[in-house]
Amino acid sequence: MFVRELHLRDFRSWRSVDLDLAPGPTVFTGRNGFGKTNLLEALFYLSTLRSHRVSSDGPLVHAGSASASVIATVENDGRELTADLRINAEGANKAAINQSPARRPRDLLGILRTVLFAPEDLSLVRGDPSDRRRFVDELVAQRGPRLAAARADYDRVLRQRSALLKTAAAALRRGGDQADSVISTLDVWDGQLADLGGQVVSARLSVLAELEPHFTGSYASIAPHSRPAVLRYRPAGGAEIEERTPEAIADVLALRLSELRDKEIERGLCLVGPHRDDIDIVLGNDIAKGFASHGESWSLALALRLGSVELTRAEGVEPVIMLDDVFAELDAKRRAQLVDFTADAEQLLITAAVAEDIPARIGGRRIGVDVVDDDEGRRSHIVDEVGAEARGIDHDEDDHDDHGEDHGGDDAAVAGEATDE
Incomplete structure (x- = not known):
């Protein structure tokens, strides 16, 4: 799998950019704040x-x-x-596939599979549970629209139920019809939350079960003298999950919602469900968060991403691998291991603030990213391999259905105006 063309309009720092890409490595270089990461972010957003x-x-x-x-x-x-x-600043986003409108943006999921390494990956080990939940949910979402739909529907029901819990205590104190209405409505939301939560948790557990051997193996190769690393799903609210089917998990969630109802009404919060679960990264007998050293944390984060690549490959898909300025964060040993691992990638997209951070063994194309700041504002643009500015595209000429401008062989077309990254 590889991206052949990328077109952005008004995305982050890029008012207009058209790129011809190819298999193999492509390295985007430029100072921090010039918009390199935004190019990778756009592709990652499209895939997740x-x-x-x-x-x-x-x-x-x-x-x-x-x-x-x-x-x-x-x-x-x-x-x-x-x-x-089309990402709207307000309102629902719109999508199309081969110029035919899609029913929902999530219909795009599965067209592009990516694995993104970024400095933010350290939060997968040291950050909040939400960081680890997002990591797993991104893996689930890339498997297709159906699994992503369960999480989207769960979030919708969760918002409705949470709003009801905020007002439930006052309504119950008033009693009468209002209290009866709150209880009956809460029963409905509980049923939906449990059913959808069962689907979300089951999908997460399935992905983690497939990811874990790849993660454990990757960590062992990165840190051969360290203790073994494993992944463990930890449900919130004391739920005990023995069977991993959506129906069995839904039954567990329904029971815990019933048991915690009074406490939830008192606090005005939903205390159980996949939105509060965590994924423990366990090193030896200890949870890595708060225990692992800086070097161990980076090795664990890197192993999660390397394992994600292997997981996707095991599904018969070669993902687009994207490295967002990570070589500057790694020591020489981990740099070499990452180079070895990505050597066979069908497409490798890399950003670097300093070109010298890119190991010499990585060949491919080099594209410079720069900015211009004048009366029209700060705008990013792409320069060719020798630093000369490539052909610009006027923003007023964006509305081409086929985006078929002549890109001049291997040169990239440029983006015009932008704010900085």
């Missing part, structure tokens, strides 16, 4: 419908614009698909 840096879509849209556009043409085993996503 999530950003790895922010939790909402608003920051992805260029200031002053109503929406951003991300279009990528992906080739996989001779089959070519173009995924088109």
Whole structure:
């Protein structure tokens, strides 16, 4: 699998960029804040419908614009698909596949499979449970729209139920019809939350079970003298999961919701469900968070990403591997291991603030990212391998259906105006 073309309009720092890409390594270099990461973020968003840096879509849209556009043409085993996503600053996003409107943005999931290594990966080990939940949910989402739908529906029900819990205590104190209405409505939300939560947790457990041997093996190769590392799913609210089917997990969640109802009403919070679960990264007999050294934490984070690549390959898909300025964060040994691991990648996209951080063994194309700051504002642009500015595209000429501008052989077309990264 590889991305052949990438077109962005009003995405983050890129008011307009058109890139011709190819299999093999491509390295984007430029100073911090010039917009390199935004290129990888756009592809990652297209593959997961999530950003790895922010939790909402608003920051992805260029200031002053109503929406951003991300279009990528992906080739996989001779089959070519173009995924088109319009990210709206307000309201629902829109999607198309090969220029035909999709029913929902999540219909794009599965067209592009990516694994992104980034400095933020350290939070997978040292950060909050939400970081680890997001990591697993991204793996689940890339398997297709159906699994992503369960999480989206769960989040919708969770918002509704949480809103009801905030007002439930006062309504119950008033008694009468209001109290009866709250209890009956809560019963409905509990049933839906348990059913959808069972699907979400079951999908997570399935992915983790398949990921764990790849993660354990990757960590052993990175840190051969360290203790073994494993993954363990930890449900919230004291739930004990023995059977991993959605139905069995839904029964467990329903029971815990019933047991904790009074406490939830008192606190106005939903205390049980996949939105509060955690994934323990266990090193030896200890949970890595708060225990692992800095070097061990980086090795564990790297093993999670390497394991993700192997998991995707085991499914018969070669993912696009993206390395966002990670070589600057790794010591010489881990750099060498990462180079060895990615040597056979069908497509490898790398960013680096300092070109010298890229190991010499990585060949491929080098593309410079720069900015211009003048009366029209700060705008990013791409330069060719020798530093000369490539051909620019006027933002007023964006509305081409086929994006078929002549890119001049191996030169990248440029983006025009942008804010900085």
